[in-house]
Amino acid sequence: ETGVTQTPRHLVMGMTNKKSLKCEQHLGHNAMYWYKQSAKKPLELMFVYNFKEQTENNSVPSRFSPECPNSSHLFLHLHTLQPEDSALYLCASSQGGSTGELFFGEGSRLTVL
Amino acid sequence: GQNIDQPTEMTATEGAIVQINCTYQTSGFNGLFWYQQHAGEAPTFLSYNVLDGLEEKGRFSSFLSRSKGYSYLLLKELQMKDSASYLCAVRDQYGGATNKLIFGTGTLLAVQP
Numbered sequence: 001e002t003g004v005t006q007t008p009r010h011l012v013m014g015m016t017n018k019k020s021l022k023c024e025q026h027l028g029h030n031a032m033y034w035y036k037q038s039a040k041k042p043l044e045l046m047f048v049y050n051f052k053e054q055t056e057n058n059s060v061p062s063r064f065s066p067e068c069p070n071s072s073h074l075f076l077h078l079h080t081l082q083p084e085d086s087a088l089y090l091c092a093s094s095q096g097g098s099t100g101e102l103f104f105g106e107g108s109r110l111t112v113l
Numbered sequence: 114g115q116n117i118d119q120p121t122e123m124t125a126t127e128g129a130i131v132q133i134n135c136t137y138q139t140s141g142f143n144g145l146f147w148y149q150q151h152a153g154e155a156p157t158f159l160s161y162n163v164l165d166g167l168e169e170k171g172r173f174s175s176f177l178s179r180s181k182g183y184s185y186l187l188l189k190e191l192q193m194k195d196s197a198s199y200l201c202a203v204r205d206q207y208g209g210a211t212n213k214l215i216f217g218t219g220t221l222l223a224v225q226p
Contacts, residue, residue, distance in 0.1 A: 004155070031211040042117065043156075043200070043216040050211045090155070100204075100212050101146060104155040 003027050004105035006091050012111045013081065021076040021108045023091030030095060032074040033102065034066060037088040049074060081112045115139050117217035119201050124223045125191055133186045133220045135201035146214065147175050147186045148200040156200055160186065188222075196224045 004025045013019050025032065034046040048056035049068040063085075065077040074091055088109050092102040117137045125131040137145070144163040148156040162168055162177035162184060174187040188195055198219040205213045 040121075040218060042218050043202075043214075045213060045215075048211050048213070055211055056213065094212055099144075099161045101158040101161060102156075102212060102214060104148075104157070106153075106155045 003103050004091055004093055006089075006105035006108050008108060009106065010109045010111075012113065013078065014113050015081060015083070017081075018077070018079045020078065021089055021091075021110075023074040023076075023105055025072055025074075025091075025093040025103070025105075027093055027103060028095070029093035029103070030071055031093060032068060032071070033092040033094070034074065034076055035090040035092060035104075037090055037107070043090065046076075078110070081110075083112050086110055086112045115205070115215050117201055117203060117215060119199075119217040119220045121218065122221045122223070124225060125188075127191055127193060127224055127226050129191050130187065130189050131191060131222065133188075133199050133201075133222065135184045135186070135217060137182050137184070137201070137203050137215075137217075139203050139205055139215060141205045142179065142203060143206060144204040145175075145177055145184050146202040146204065147173075147184075148202065150198045150200060150219065152197075159199075191224050193224050193226070196222060198222070 007022045031050045036044045046060045047066045067075040088107040090107045091105040119135045147159040150156040160175035167176045172189045177184045198221045200219045201217040202214040
């Protein structure tokens with residue numbers, strides 16, 4: 001098993017659809033993150049969870065709804081998205097320590113038509 | 114405000130040395146990270162600096178000057194596989210197991226034969 005696994009890798013949806021992105025980490029970390037990566041823009045932090053509790057919501061529109069049932073799983077529920085939401089959505093996890101670096105999944109490429 | 118600047122693109126020759134610069138202005142500072150991201154893949158951790166000076170790790174080295182808000186990533190003996198995007202990120206705060214990383218737009222490095 002790779003460290004952080006995201007599914008689906010690619011998703012195409014209409015603006016009225018409801019879909020979900022899934023992330024699972026096999027590293028025993030306590031914190032999980034959602035980042036958005038758009039072309040020629042910096043990675044944007046969306047949400048942070050620590051021990052299943054949300055600790056950061058970076059002014060994300062309510063059409064994105066995160067869910068963290070346990071420290072190993074993280075979901076991003078998508079509803080009535082806009083074409084400008086098309087991007088690569090990256091999940092990451094981390095553990096406290098001297099470095100505490102993030103471990104990323106390969107991302108879910110989302111296209112909103 | 115939060116701002117991290119790095120060049121958009123760089124080109125270098127196989128076997129050569131390249132230096133990728135990063136300047137930052139952030140409200141807080143608790144460490145600077147460099148990540149490598151190949152096209153279509155997850156960002157992977159390269160280096161971490163929290164104190165001034167040079168950290169060396171094989172062919173890769175990273176330097177930090179906190180007073181100048183400046184870092185660079187040095188890649189020696191370039192190989193074709195080093196062609197990737199290099200992301201500079203500042204940790205704004207460190208609370209337990211969670212990290213709030215602020216990313217630059219990334220520097221796309223092309224290594225030519």
